[in-house]
Amino acid sequence: xxxxxxxxxxxxxxxxxxxxxxxxxxxxxxxxxxxxxxxxxxxxxxxxxxxxxxxxxxxxxxxxxxxxxxxxxxxxxxxxxxxxxxxxxxxxxxxxxxxxxxxxxxxxxxxxxxxxxxxxxxxxxxxxxxxxxxxxxxxxxxxxxxxxxxxxxxxxxxxxxxxxxxxxxxxxxxxxxxxxxxxxxxxxxxxxxxxxxxxxxxxxxxxxxxxxxxxxxxxxxxxxxxxxxxxxxxxxxxxxxxxxxxxxxxxxxxxxxxxxxxxxxxxxxxxx
Amino acid sequence: xxxxxxxxxxxxxxxxxxxxxxxxxxxxxxxxxxxxxxxxxxxxxxxxxxxxxxxxxxxxxxxxxxxxxxxxxxxxxxxxxxxxxxxxxxxxxxxxxxxxxxxxxxxxxxxxxxxxxxxxxxxxxxxxxxxxxxxxxxxxxxxxxxxxxxxxxxxxxxxxxxxxxxxxxxxxxxxxxxxxxxxxxxxxxxxxxxxxxxxxxxxxxxxxxxxxxxxxxxxxxxxx
Numbered sequence: 001x002x003x004x005x006x007x008x009x010x011x012x013x014x015x016x017x018x019x020x021x022x023x024x025x026x027x028x029x030x031x032x033x034x035x036x037x038x039x040x041x042x043x044x045x046x047x048x049x050x051x052x053x054x055x056x057x058x059x060x061x062x063x064x065x066x067x068x069x070x071x072x073x074x075x076x077x078x079x080x081x082x083x084x085x086x087x088x089x090x091x092x093x094x095x096x097x098x099x100x101x102x103x104x105x106x107x108x109x110x111x112x113x114x115x116x117x118x119x120x121x122x123x124x125x126x127x128x129x130x131x132x133x134x135x136x137x138x139x140x141x142x143x144x145x146x147x148x149x150x151x152x153x154x155x156x157x158x159x160x161x162x163x164x165x166x167x168x169x170x171x172x173x174x175x176x177x178x179x180x181x182x183x184x185x186x187x188x189x190x191x192x193x194x195x196x197x198x199x200x201x202x203x204x205x206x207x208x209x210x211x212x213x214x215x216x217x218x219x220x221x222x223x224x225x226x227x228x229x230x231x232x233x234x235x236x237x238x239x240x241x242x243x244x245x246x247x248x249x250x251x252x253x254x255x256x257x258x259x260x261x262x263x264x265x266x267x268x269x270x271x272x
Numbered sequence: 273x274x275x276x277x278x279x280x281x282x283x284x285x286x287x288x289x290x291x292x293x294x295x296x297x298x299x300x301x302x303x304x305x306x307x308x309x310x311x312x313x314x315x316x317x318x319x320x321x322x323x324x325x326x327x328x329x330x331x332x333x334x335x336x337x338x339x340x341x342x343x344x345x346x347x348x349x350x351x352x353x354x355x356x357x358x359x360x361x362x363x364x365x366x367x368x369x370x371x372x373x374x375x376x377x378x379x380x381x382x383x384x385x386x387x388x389x390x391x392x393x394x395x396x397x398x399x400x401x402x403x404x405x406x407x408x409x410x411x412x413x414x415x416x417x418x419x420x421x422x423x424x425x426x427x428x429x430x431x432x433x434x435x436x437x438x439x440x441x442x443x444x445x446x447x448x449x450x451x452x453x454x455x456x457x458x459x460x461x462x463x464x465x466x467x468x469x470x471x472x473x474x475x476x477x478x479x480x481x482x483x484x485x486x487x488x489x490x491x492x493x494x495x496x
Contacts, residue, residue, distance in 0.1 A: 004318070008311025012303050023280045191434050223433035 163257045171252065171259050175245060179264065182242035185234040192227035193268040195219045197235035201243075202261045205253050208244035212236055215263060235266035283447045286440060288422050294415030294448050301404045301411075302455035308397045309462045316469050319394065323350035323473070327480050330354065336487070349390035349477055356386035357484050372492050379488055383481035391474045398466055405460035412452020419445025 187193055196218040202210040214232045219225065252258045284295055326343065327350050333339040340358050344351055360382035364375040423441030430437055 002315075004314035005307070005311035007314055008309065009303075009307040011310040012306035015306060016299070016303050020280060189432060191432060191436075221434060223435075 163252055163255050167249075167252060168257060171248060172262075174248060175259070175262065175264065178245040179238055179242045182238045183266065183268070185237060185268070187234075187268055188227050188230045191221070191224055192231060194221060195224055195227060195231045195268075197231050197266040199235050199239055199264045199266060200261065201239055201264050203243070203245065203248075203259060205250065205260075206244060207246050207248055209240060212239045231266070235264075238266055239264060280447070283444045287444045287447075288419060291415045291419045291422075291445065291448055294411055294418070295451055298408060298412055298415075298448070298451040298455050301408055302451070302458075305401060305404050305455055305459045305462070308400055309458065312394075312397060312462075312466055316394065316466070316473070319348050320469075320473060322346065322348040323476070323480075326350045326354075331483075349387075349394070349473070350480055352390050353383060353386045353477055353481050354484065357383050357481070357488065361488055370492070375492060376485075376489050380485055383485055384478075387474065387477045387481050390477060391470060394473065395467070395470050398463060398470070401459045401463040401466070405456050405463055408452045408456035408459065409449070410452070412449040412455075415448025415452070416445045419448060 198215040198218070200213045200215045202212070204210050214235060217228050217232065219228055248259050253260055284292065287295065326346060326348065329343065330336075330339060330350075336358070340354065344354055344358065346352075357379060360379050361375075364370065364378055419441055423438050423445065426441060427433055427438060
């Protein structure tokens with residue numbers, strides 16, 4: 001081995017050492033996972049309001065926003081005889097006015113006033129200049145007619161209790177608290193924890209289980225398909241073992257979105 | 273998978289023993305390749321420079337014998353060719369009768385074989401570059417195939433096909449192919465480059481030898 005070969009070996013060793021060092025320092029940071037996002041502060045609240053906090057339902061019926069069509073009037077701006085055509089539609093609203101007012105009891109008192117007040121103004125306008133009249137008439141005279149005119153009361157009676165978002169949340173929390181002790185089921189494999197199972201649960205009024213049925217299995221990994229059956233059974237087992245659920249508000253049992261039937265999601269990742 | 277699992281050392285440490293041997297061999301091949309590349313480059317550069325200067329001075333000098341005594345002991349190819357020619361000349365002209373044709377052909381053969389010997393000496397390590405360049409990818413591929421086979425047997429063993437089980441094994445297996453290419457690419461480039469350089473140097477030595485042969489054969493005619 002002469003001098004140039006010895007130099008070659010030296011240079012080669014140093015160069016490989018340098019490449020290795022660069023790779024160790026550089027590639028180590030390539031595969032690094034994105035930094036974890038900031039933790040979200042949560043507070044555990046023991047006291048939950050299980051009574052309805054719904055605002056008083058309003059008794060007022062919704063407005064009937066339908067004004068009669070008065071289209072054909074303005075279609076003839078250059079018509080030679082606008083005057084004779086005018087009186088025709090004019091009486092109609094005037095005649096129609098009294099009928100609903102008689103049918104309407106007290107609540108809509110002030111509503112009929114605007115059409116009344118408008119009537120003379122419109123009449124004046126009609127008599128003053130026919131050319132202007134045709135331009136304006138696109139909005140019917142009685143566009144505001146239906147507003148507040150029809151005080152038909154709502155037929156539905158006021159419910160005794162109503163599910164609000166708040167009550168719903170607290171009932172969900174109560175159900176979850178009741179089921180958590182049974183969620184620590186032995187999984188068939190650590191990866192199977194990624195599978196989530198939706199169970200539709202039906203309870204009786206005293207909180208005992210009437211029926212439980214798997215609605216849907218969430219599984220993104222085709223490799224875990226073999227565990228789905230087992231995870232279904234586990235989810236049903238959770239519901240069976242931890243019912244009856246006590247302490248749910250009975251007045252919210254049978255209302256819409258009440259706790260008679262709800263969907264429970266078995267998610268082992270969240271428990272562990 | 274830990275965050276630094278992609279570092280080459282971690283990949284090496286996780287690997288199977290067969291893959292480890294493959295990786296180690298490829299790393300050694302790479303080191304050897306680069307040692308040859310650097311050493312050969314230095315040697316060729318020096319040989320070309322010194323031969324050029326030697327030939328320039330040789331053609332300028334008046335007396336071959338005195339030039340040979342003064343500078344002919346060099347280690348570079350041109351000096352070796354000159355020495356071979358002069359040794360043959362001295363042997364052939366030592367006797368009382370000189371066979372001119374025989375001397376000419378012997379000189380030609382001696383110069384030619386000196387050129388070939390010098391070329392061989394310079395090209396001695398190039399075959400290693402050629403070997404590494406053609407074989408290293410296959411060796412790396414072997415390591416990869418072995419590592420992937422092992423990954424699949426892991427899958428079979430754990431009854432789990434999730435990517436987390438397979439990925440580390442495949443990454444370490446592919447690292448073997450990466451090492452093979454890492455060793456092979458410079459070797460192939462250097463081999464082509466150096467064989468071109470050797471051919472050029474050989475052609476130049478051959479021209480020098482032919483010129484020297486012409487000079488000596490003219491001397492033969494003058495002597496008679």
